[in-house]
Amino acid sequence: MKVDCAIIGGGIVGLSVALQLGRRQPGVRIVVLEKETQLASHQTGRNSGVIHSGIYYPPGSLKARFAREGNRSMIAFCQEHEIAHDVCGKIIVATRESELPLLHELHRRGVENQLTVTELSAEEVREIEPHVACLRGLSVPSTAIVSYREVCVRFADLIAEQGGCIQTEAEVRELRHNDSSHTLETARGTVEAKFLVNCGGLQSDRLALGAGLPLEARITPFRGEYYELVPERRHLVNSLVYPVPDPSFPFLGVHFTRMIDGSVHAGPNAVLALKREGYAKTDIDLRDVWDTLSYRGFWNLARKHYKEGFAEAYRSLNKRAFVKSLQQLIPEVSEKDIVPAPAGVRAQALLPSGALVNDFLLVHGPQSIHVCNAPSPAATASLEIGKEIAEKIPQLRTSTSVHFASNVERRTSNVER
């Protein structure tokens, strides 16, 4: 197959790039190559389903800008395409005196990020979330919920309507590049592309290295485990209740999330995963373990944060410890109120210094762009990330194009509904 642009990865970022590129350069021949049988099988289909506001991120960062704009564009997309969503807002609560300065700082940051945010007294929080116990709270009304799988179904439909091609079961196994094109050896044959976009999520560093990029950062997988409230206790949470996050970590702390299907999830934690795309505690992949342990950045991270790492591992194995964290937000929650729910694994880039890459990381290579760090809130920001990448791709067709419809494989059935 010969195409103008090959996009590796059928998660929400790869699909958004295909959608936005097709809008910007109509008629351009695009193929999305996804290794699984279903689109959105990894991070995108295993997340909390929150359309974040952008409150947490340093002003001026890509995360702050793309989350704020992505919140609006994702909600507008859901409205236009009649995708179930709910702009239910969220509350961040300080439960200890020591968290109050951090809560005020978050308020300040929210204002700087041009968001509407309001500090609330404990009584005002209880009017919204009667079961929450806290000292003060912060209301963020623009936060919303959705199923990102549903969003991907619509993205895939629109890509097909634009003449794009989506291939599943098309693992990219080898990448070669000469002056004018990329050659991708996939499980379904050879693809030649003028331009390459790597949106490989948990495999993005390997794909970038395979394409010859001198990438220093490596993906370190952090599993996020969830419980969910049993149906009789769902009334304990109306919308979304978050703790004040630890500023030294990019994770938000275990929280309560009402999902668009009405269930209420508690979590996710952040435990080092022994398999990049493994979702059970016992999943181990020797290559993944070796890649983590042989990377200097991991040991530098471990030296600084081994105590937090062990605490997370303990909480992962001990339901009582997990419940104790949840009780800091809602004291009434007990062990019998929660049951395990499917986990996700975050693709978090780590530098050799041991610093976690905080912002989105888009790396340019020869006729290629590699998305080397797109953890949360990249699902929220996906339309903006896709737009940004599409704007950076040079004009790929000079004359009026031949429509690509003959190669279109409509793939909506490949996203689990």
Ligand SMILES: Cc1cc2nc3c(=O)[nH]c(=O)nc-3n(C[C@H](O)[C@H](O)[C@H](O)COP(=O)(O)OP(=O)(O)OC[C@H]3O[C@@H](n4cnc5c(N)ncnc54)[C@H](O)[C@@H]3O)c2cc1C
């Ligand atoms: C537990 C958890 C909770 C989260 N909660 C939220 C949230 O509430 N809101 C939010 O905005 N974000 C959230 N996120 C983050 C969000 O899910 C991700 O940022 C986003 O889904 C990243 O999308 P992606 O397309 O880059 O990656 P993925 O969805 O992981 O997609 C990458 C795709 O590439 C494919 N691939 C990899 N290698 C190859 C290859 N060699 N050949 C072909 N295909 C390949 C994979 O199979 C995969 O389908 C959460 C993430 C996790 C893990």
